[in-house]
Amino acid sequence: MSCSCEKGSVRLRRQLAYLAGRAGEYAITLLVILAINFALPRLLPGDSFAYITGSTSSADYAGALDAHSQKVLRAYYGLDLSLQEQFVLYLSQLAVGDLGYSHFFKVSVNQLIAERLPWSMLLVVTGVFVALVVGVALGVLSAWRRSGNMDRGLWALLTALRSVPSFFLGSLLLLIFSVHWNLFPLFGARDMTLIYPTALERMEDILHHLTLPALTLAMGEVTGKYLLTRAAMLDTLREEYIMFSRARGFSDTAVMFRHALPNALIPVITHTGMRLGVMMGGMIFVESLFGYPGMGKLFVDAMSARDLQVLQSGFLMTSVVMVVMNLALDLVYVRLDPRVEVTKP
Amino acid sequence: MKALHAGLLVIFLVFLVAIFAPLLAPFSPESLAGKPLQSPDKVHWLGTDRIGQDIFSQLVFGSRVSLLAGAAAAVGATLIGGSLGMAAGFFGGRLDRVLMRGVDIFIAIPHLPFMLLLAAHFPPSLATTLTVLILFSWAGEARLIRSQVLSLRQREYMEAARMAGAGKLYLIQRYLLPELAPLLLTQAVLRCGWGVLAEAGLAFIGLGDPTQKSWGLMLHYALDYQGIYFTTAWQWWLAPPGLCISILILALTWTGFAMEERWNPTLKEGR
Amino acid sequence: MLKIKNLTVNYSGGNQTTLALCGVSLTLEPGGSLGIMGESGAGKTTLVQAIIGLLGASARREGTIYIAGQNQVELSCAEWRRQLGKKIALIPQASQQVLNPVRTVGHQMVEHIRLHSGADRTTSLTLAASSLREVGLNEEHLQRYPHQLSGGQRQRAVVALVCSVSPDLIIADEATHALDVATQEQVLAYLQKKNCHGGATLMVIGHNPQVIGRLCRQVAVFNQGLMVEWGDTAQVLINPRHPFTQAMMAAYRSTGERLVRMTQPVAVDLQREGKYGNIDSGEAVQNFSSRTAILAGS
Numbered sequence: 001m002s003c004s005c006e007k008g009s010v011r012l013r014r015q016l017a018y019l020a021g022r023a024g025e026y027a028i029t030l031l032v033i034l035a036i037n038f039a040l041p042r043l044l045p046g047d048s049f050a051y052i053t054g055s056t057s058s059a060d061y062a063g064a065l066d067a068h069s070q071k072v073l074r075a076y077y078g079l080d081l082s083l084q085e086q087f088v089l090y091l092s093q094l095a096v097g098d099l100g101y102s103h104f105f106k107v108s109v110n111q112l113i114a115e116r117l118p119w120s121m122l123l124v125v126t127g128v129f130v131a132l133v134v135g136v137a138l139g140v141l142s143a144w145r146r147s148g149n150m151d152r153g154l155w156a157l158l159t160a161l162r163s164v165p166s167f168f169l170g171s172l173l174l175l176i177f178s179v180h181w182n183l184f185p186l187f188g189a190r191d192m193t194l195i196y197p198t199a200l201e202r203m204e205d206i207l208h209h210l211t212l213p214a215l216t217l218a219m220g221e222v223t224g225k226y227l228l229t230r231a232a233m234l235d236t237l238r239e240e241y242i243m244f245s246r247a248r249g250f251s252d253t254a255v256m257f258r259h260a261l262p263n264a265l266i267p268v269i270t271h272t273g274m275r276l277g278v279m280m281g282g283m284i285f286v287e288s289l290f291g292y293p294g295m296g297k298l299f300v301d302a303m304s305a306r307d308l309q310v311l312q313s314g315f316l317m318t319s320v321v322m323v324v325m326n327l328a329l330d331l332v333y334v335r336l337d338p339r340v341e342v343t344k345p
Numbered sequence: 346m347k348a349l350h351a352g353l354l355v356i357f358l359v360f361l362v363a364i365f366a367p368l369l370a371p372f373s374p375e376s377l378a379g380k381p382l383q384s385p386d387k388v389h390w391l392g393t394d395r396i397g398q399d400i401f402s403q404l405v406f407g408s409r410v411s412l413l414a415g416a417a418a419a420v421g422a423t424l425i426g427g428s429l430g431m432a433a434g435f436f437g438g439r440l441d442r443v444l445m446r447g448v449d450i451f452i453a454i455p456h457l458p459f460m461l462l463l464a465a466h467f468p469p470s471l472a473t474t475l476t477v478l479i480l481f482s483w484a485g486e487a488r489l490i491r492s493q494v495l496s497l498r499q500r501e502y503m504e505a506a507r508m509a510g511a512g513k514l515y516l517i518q519r520y521l522l523p524e525l526a527p528l529l530l531t532q533a534v535l536r537c538g539w540g541v542l543a544e545a546g547l548a549f550i551g552l553g554d555p556t557q558k559s560w561g562l563m564l565h566y567a568l569d570y571q572g573i574y575f576t577t578a579w580q581w582w583l584a585p586p587g588l589c590i591s592i593l594i595l596a597l598t599w600t601g602f603a604m605e606e607r608w609n610p611t612l613k614e615g616r
Numbered sequence: 617m618l619k620i621k622n623l624t625v626n627y628s629g630g631n632q633t634t635l636a637l638c639g640v641s642l643t644l645e646p647g648g649s650l651g652i653m654g655e656s657g658a659g660k661t662t663l664v665q666a667i668i669g670l671l672g673a674s675a676r677r678e679g680t681i682y683i684a685g686q687n688q689v690e691l692s693c694a695e696w697r698r699q700l701g702k703k704i705a706l707i708p709q710a711s712q713q714v715l716n717p718v719r720t721v722g723h724q725m726v727e728h729i730r731l732h733s734g735a736d737r738t739t740s741l742t743l744a745a746s747s748l749r750e751v752g753l754n755e756e757h758l759q760r761y762p763h764q765l766s767g768g769q770r771q772r773a774v775v776a777l778v779c780s781v782s783p784d785l786i787i788a789d790e791a792t793h794a795l796d797v798a799t800q801e802q803v804l805a806y807l808q809k810k811n812c813h814g815g816a817t818l819m820v821i822g823h824n825p826q827v828i829g830r831l832c833r834q835v836a837v838f839n840q841g842l843m844v845e846w847g848d849t850a851q852v853l854i855n856p857r858h859p860f861t862q863a864m865m866a867a868y869r870s871t872g873e874r875l876v877r878m879t880q881p882v883a884v885d886l887q888r889e890g891k892y893g894n895i896d897s898g899e900a901v902q903n904f905s906s907r908t909a910i911l912a913g914s
Binding site: 025026028029032033036037040041159160162163164165167168171172174175178179186274276277278280281284285288289299300303304306308311312314315318319322323326 | 446449450452453454455456457458459461462463464465466538542545546549550551552561564568573574575579583587590591592594595598599602
């Protein structure tokens with residue numbers, strides 16, 4: 001069996017090569033985002049200093065900032081330097097982890113993001129997880145009883161659900177569960193007036209606040225997963241190896257879950273990765289509707305205050321989060337599909 | 346096919362409302378036609394909002410913005426995405442690699458944060474919204490059309506025509522476009538639904554043109570009102586625009602799916 | 617072992633009905649071997665599906681099927697399904713595509729063996745490895761995924777998988793189709809061993825008289841849903857009585873002659889080396905002579 005171990009390491013090496021290829025693609029994406037961040041305020045017509053400081057015109061900041069502050073700020077952003085030098089300065093500031101200063105919140109952007117990002121991660125990861133589990137389960141159910149009443153019902157219900165914008169759906173959930181039945185809090189991620197005696201109660205409160213936002217976010221994503229799982233299952237069930245499993249005496253349940261599902265999951269995982277960008281949008285809607293103190297809420301607040309530093313860094317950090325989640329999904333994918341070594345990334 | 350007929354009927358009705366909006370709406374959507382926060386009555390069928398504008402009139406005129414957004418997204422995606430995808434698939438080689446890598450990167454960028462960043466540089470207006478929608482609509486189509494073109498190129502009659510010396514332009518006009526038309530049309534319908542949703546979303550987070558009442562903007566103002574959940578105002582202020590958006594998108598989705606099914610025989614068994 | 621009485625199957629699609637099998641009656645003694653020949657569309661596949669109880673939803677079946685004395689028609693779908701794999705085993709037609717692409721060969725074999733014998737993992741692994749060796753593969757292939765094997769290796773792995781649990785009735789549907797001659801002989805020898813020494817009853821579906829002649833004592837010939845001829849292999853293949861069988865054999869002679877001439881020396885060499893020929897030499901020689909007769913044009 002010594003030979004087979006070697007085979008295993010070959011497979012691992014190929015998986016790593018695949019993951020490295022993906023990481024390279026993500027790195028290019030991040031570079032493009034850096035370039036956008038750098039170029040947008042500087043290359044658009046108008047006073048870039050005004051953009052960066054969140055003013056509408058040069059007359060606007062002239063009143064708010066004295067000549068000395070203006071000089072210091074201009075030097076900080078390197079606005080008097082050439083574009084190339086500015087880009088180097090921009091990158092070196094990022095490299096030491098300096099995301100800038102928010103003129104609206106009056107704190108460093110690093111601090112803002114450190115406060116907000118964990119809440120968003122909690123929300124999005126929970127949302128993805130719930131959407132995946134529910135979508136896949138319903139998709140399998142639908143494929144199993146295809147063309148039956150339940151299949152038709154689920155299809156109609158979920159395509160209808162997909163058509164409801166998440167911010168409207170969320171407001172209906174709030175109306176029913178929070179206002180009418182008083183089951184869940186109206187807004188926020190935790191009760192700011194409480195001091196928790198135990199960690200368990202703290203967690204309970206956080207979950208209590210998380211339920212409706214995460215549910216709303218998941219409901220927007222569940223239809224895509226459902227439709228894809230259903231289609232992938234129907235495709236897989238037509239495959240020769242599924243017929244063979246039946247002809248070998250495996251029960252319907254075993255055929256469905258042990259033989260067909262692992263194959264049908266592969267496109268669903270790929271799809272989940274591709275939808276993460278859209279989910280970040282959903283996160284913004286959900287957070288601003290539920291007053292959830294994550295990145296999405298931060299975005300909307302920063303936008304109405306024209307706080308470009310926060311918007312840029314938020315854009316960058318959201319992308320980084322997406323990349324990390326994508327890599328996690330790639331890991332799942334590599335484990336699910338052994339053929340990853342023959343298909344080029 | 347019931348889904349197709351119902352979907353088409355809804356789209357047609359919304360279309361009629363949008364065209365005849367000035368005739369259907371009892372008030373101008375901008376005029377202060379009554380007292381603030383009036384419940385529905387004979388004059389104001391859906392009551393009034395916080396500053397006394399007639400909600401029913403806003404709803405009627407809002408259909409115009411939604412349809413416009415949907416149409417912009419559909420046309421933009423079909424023209425930009427369709428031609429890029431066709432070029433990449435048909436000419437292949439380096440052009441294909443560069444274009445598709447670009448599409449991959451574009452898809453990997455979180456769109457809404459990017460839109461917010463862009464919006465910080467431009468004043469909110471209907472033109473801005475439509476431009477942004479067109480700008481972000483095409484990537485999925487480009488990818489889909491490319492893969493379809495690649496598979497069409499493999500067909501024998503294409504090969505035969507090429508062997509017979511048919512020019513590239515002739516091949517595209519004579520063979521590719523007719524074969525791609527059903528797919529392009531289906532995608533345009535589905536993309537239209539995406540446009541309606543995206544416009545509502547942008548308006549909801551405050552990026553809408555405040556002078557153009559759209560359904561998304563109505564939701565924005567309704568949810569901005571602190572008492573919306575605690576009075577009956579949600580019934581006539583929040584629910585109608587939300588339902589209108591949902592029903593229009595549902596109609597577009599079902600129409601798109603039904604068209605897909607009709608033209609793609611391999612999907613028949615799936616439904 | 618297998619007794620089919622008056623089996624009729626028809627498919628109803630839309631408003632027309634297609635007769636796939638018409639009044640077929642067959643018996644196959646325990647330990648026997650039967651070849652089913654005929655052109656595509658003759659009803660061979662329908663017969664297999666009827667025996668394993670996995671006819672499509674649009675099929676209607678009449679008549680009775682006894683397997684090991686059990687009237688299968690009286691069984692529920694689930695009961696019938698439970699007999700598959702051990703009591704009735706199928707080596708399917710498209711056997712290059714029947715392995716699950718995301719599981720290793722070993723995983724699928726062990727899963728199969730454990731389902732039908734209840735053995736533990738280690739025993740199952742040993743059994744799987746020894747089955748693989750019988751068809752010319754080895755334990756190294758247990759770790760492989762299907763896409764890492766060649767088409768022929770996959771095909772043999774399927775034969776090993778199906779036969780690893782020593783089924784009572786093995787139905788081989790074109791089991792050696794598209795294999796090269798040497799590997800084909802390896803698989804045929806393995807099936808023959810299971811049949812002659814392992815006590816398995818064998819049913820071979822195919823249209824290659826060489827394969828049928830090599831494995832089967834009896835042959836049934838099908839044409840358009842009817843069983844037109846049924847008898848001893850040598851007699852049916854050399855002296856066909858039914859016009860259809862005569863035409864089929866004539867066609868095979870004219871197109872197959874070159875093939876037989878090409879393959880003969882290899883087979884003879886292998887047999888001379890005693891690689892597989894001593895399993896049931898009497899039978900092999902008899903089959904061999906019938907093949908020579910075909911070659912000679914009788």
